[in-house]
Amino acid sequence: MDRFEQMRVFASVVEAGGFTRAMPRAGMSRAAVSKHVLQLEERLGVRLLNRTTRQVGMTEAGRIFYEQCRRILDEVASAEQGAAQISGEPHGELRVVAPTNFALTYLGDAITEFLLAYHDLKIDLSLNDRAVDPIDGGYDLAIRVINSALPDSASLAATRLTTSSRILCASPAYLLEHGTPRQPQELSKHQCLSYSYVDDPRSWRLKGKGQEKGKEHVVSVSGRIITSAGQVLSTAAAAGLGIAYGPTVFFQDAIARGKVVQVLPDYDLPQVSIYAIYPVSRHRSPKVTAFTGFMQKFFAGKL
Amino acid sequence: MDRFEQMRVFASVVEAGGFTRAMPRAGMSRAAVSKHVLQLEERLGVRLLNRTTRQVGMTEAGRIFYEQCRRILDEVASAEQGAAQISGEPHGELRVVAPTNFALTYLGDAITEFLLAYHDLKIDLSLNDRAVDPIDGGYDLAIRVINSALPDSASLAATRLTTSSRILCASPAYLLEHGTPRQPQELSKHQCLSYSYVDDPRSWRLKGKGQEKGKEHVVSVSGRIITSAGQVLSTAAAAGLGIAYGPTVFFQDAIARGKVVQVLPDYDLPQVSIYAIYPVSRHRSPKVTAFTGFMQKFFAGKL
DNA sequence: ATAAATTGTCTCCAATTGGTGGACAATTAC
DNA sequence: GTAATTGTCCACCAATTGGAGACAATTTAT
Numbered sequence A, B: 001m002d003r004f005e006q007m008r009v010f011a012s013v014v015e016a017g018g019f020t021r022a023m024p025r026a027g028m029s030r031a032a033v034s035k036h037v038l039q040l041e042e043r044l045g046v047r048l049l050n051r052t053t054r055q056v057g058m059t060e061a062g063r064i065f066y067e068q069c070r071r072i073l074d075e076v077a078s079a080e081q082g083a084a085q086i087s088g089e090p091h092g093e094l095r096v097v098a099p100t101n102f103a104l105t106y107l108g109d110a111i112t113e114f115l116l117a118y119h120d121l122k123i124d125l126s127l128n129d130r131a132v133d134p135i136d137g138g139y140d141l142a143i144r145v146i147n148s149a150l151p152d153s154a155s156l157a158a159t160r161l162t163t164s165s166r167i168l169c170a171s172p173a174y175l176l177e178h179g180t181p182r183q184p185q186e187l188s189k190h191q192c193l194s195y196s197y198v199d200d201p202r203s204w205r206l207k208g209k210g211q212e213k214g215k216e217h218v219v220s221v222s223g224r225i226i227t228s229a230g231q232v233l234s235t236a237a238a239a240g241l242g243i244a245y246g247p248t249v250f251f252q253d254a255i256a257r258g259k260v261v262q263v264l265p266d267y268d269l270p271q272v273s274i275y276a277i278y279p280v281s282r283h284r285s286p287k288v289t290a291f292t293g294f295m296q297k298f299f300a301g302k303l
Numbered sequence C: 001a002t003a004a005a006t007t008g009t010c011t012c013c014a015a016t017t018g019g020t021g022g023a024c025a026a027t028t029a030c
Numbered sequence D: 001g002t003a004a005t006t007g008t009c010c011a012c013c014a015a016t017t018g019g020a021g022a023c024a025a026t027t028t029a030t
Helices: A003-016 A019-026 A030-044 A060-086 A100-117 A172-178 A184-189 A230-238 A248-256 A286-302 B003-016 B030-044 B060-086 B100-117 B172-178 B184-189 B230-238 B248-256 B286-302
Strands: A049-052 A055-058 A092-098 A121-127 A141-146 A156-164 A166-170 A191-195 A203-208 A216-220 A222-227 A243-247 A261-263 A272-279 B049-052 B055-058 B092-098 B121-127 B141-146 B156-164 B166-170 B191-195 B203-208 B216-220 B222-227 B243-247 B261-263 B272-279
Touching: A003 A019, A003 A030, A003 A049, A003 A055, A003 A060, A003 B003, A019 A030, A030 B060, A055 A060, A060 A286, A060 B003, A060 B030, A060 B060, A092 A100, A092 A286, A100 A121, A100 A141, A100 A248, A100 A286, A141 A286, A156 A286, A166 A172, A166 A230, A166 A248, A172 A261, A184 A203, A184 A216, A191 A230, A222 A230, A230 A243, A230 A248, A243 A248, A248 A261, A272 A286, B003 B030, B003 B049, B003 B055, B003 B060, B055 B060, B060 B286, B092 B100, B092 B286, B100 B121, B100 B141, B100 B248, B100 B286, B141 B286, B156 B286, B166 B172, B166 B230, B166 B248, B172 B261, B184 B203, B184 B216, B191 B230, B222 B230, B230 B243, B230 B248, B243 B248, B248 B261, B272 B286
Parallel strands: A092 A121, A092 A141, A191 A222, A191 A243, B092 B121, B092 B141, B191 B222, B191 B243
Antiparallel strands: A049 A055, A141 A272, A156 A272, A166 A243, A166 A261, A203 A216, B049 B055, B141 B272, B156 B272, B166 B243, B166 B261, B203 B216
């Protein structure tokens, strides 16, 4: 009997293009999705969706109703945010999904400070390394590490929280035994420890700085480790297993202790950007704005 | 948890100017009204209403949110009706409130035929002789007998279903004994049986037709019966208790059988109009349109 | 063509929701 | 000062909702 829920679920089905595909977006089982649409159709007395077993299409009434639905749902969100904004303090629960590494490395401190700054906010943090769609997953906000370009989307907005640099490291002992590379090309003769979250973990791109400024080198490398676990890279490098390529943060500690040293410091590795991705409908959501703003300030100080 | 319901209840409170006064419009108990508004405020994180124990005012957030509420609720109704309209056949339940006499006299046949014509419609008919506000009462439509002018309202629309005439009647025996009045003034010397639903049951207004065309007479009358029960008037008149003034329909049968005869047939009594009153938001509601249209046709044939 | 998988819907069951009625503190009207 | 009325809170009860699984229908893949 919940009219709002019926409209939301119906819109989900239309946008997802099917009942099953609408499950995550609607946040309920197929049966419930079906039930909602059925109830809505019964109440209106019109068939809104033409279901052939493999494809869902809209009827004429469905098309008309969907347009209005979409607009009304947006207006409700906007109205609620408008009213909520007046309260000053953001509040409620913020559902965030972030990559495991990023979360374990930074979000512990970041979220702690964030929660101390905003007493009326709760956080539900999910870890997921896939490129989760915040709409489908029902999240307010997804954190993504973007290697190259940000994919365009009409329904998603993004804010860059920070950038992350990567470096090459190896243990002094390893370099003593196998020699310290001076040119990118020499890397191909080394044991190379790769980080999974790179465009191509077997093909490293280095860009010269200093005298060789701007020149880009692409080196095919080989090695016995490809991992998404940053600490494993760091440990392996410290143990002398080879030259590791990974996010700077994972090596800072080992470098400070002298366990590893940076290799080829005259070359830059591609920077990656950390983005907060959220549904455009939450563009001005106080919760999301507070989070992204806080994180930008937080990382501006740290990195 | 239904956002629309929360919005509707909140709007009801604003429009009614209080939680208790919003009860009929919201269609629930004070406790429930309060709960809805509380939940809405909690979800938005803003206080929408300033309640002093005797008066309810809106906060700044409440004012802003109310405007959006009103608009959104209208759009929802419009969207649902728009979709429903495509289905062709009106359907669902139509909640009607009508005056007792009118309902007992006409609505039996009328509703029966109406339901036969529209198989997907159900009717919930309430009888109430007060001038019920269809919005407050939660009705789709109220039938009212209007003596004089239709009161203006921004939130209510009206359609005239038919007009009802009234006549004066008495039994031949009574007239034989007390004389048959030829002039309106003579009525004041008779036993006059009045109908309650007249502007002033003790002051009859007659308008001449024929040679005395257009001239209006106001006669103060007295008698031993004032009743809202039409059949009582008819019976009393037939029994020779006096001259009855009431809706034509109640006397037609008695006239046909010769029990009573019309008095002062050369004078018109004020006509009353039967209106269907409904919330403007349902102006284009298929259910309401079907009902009013059907009733107009129905009465066009009968009266 | 046959088999397998996926689609939306249905049925049953458990859990949560939502409403009512009554009591309560606070406030205003008389 | 007294009494009535306001909005809120607290249990209790019923109705509804959502989930799991089974089902028929249909499409894809072999």
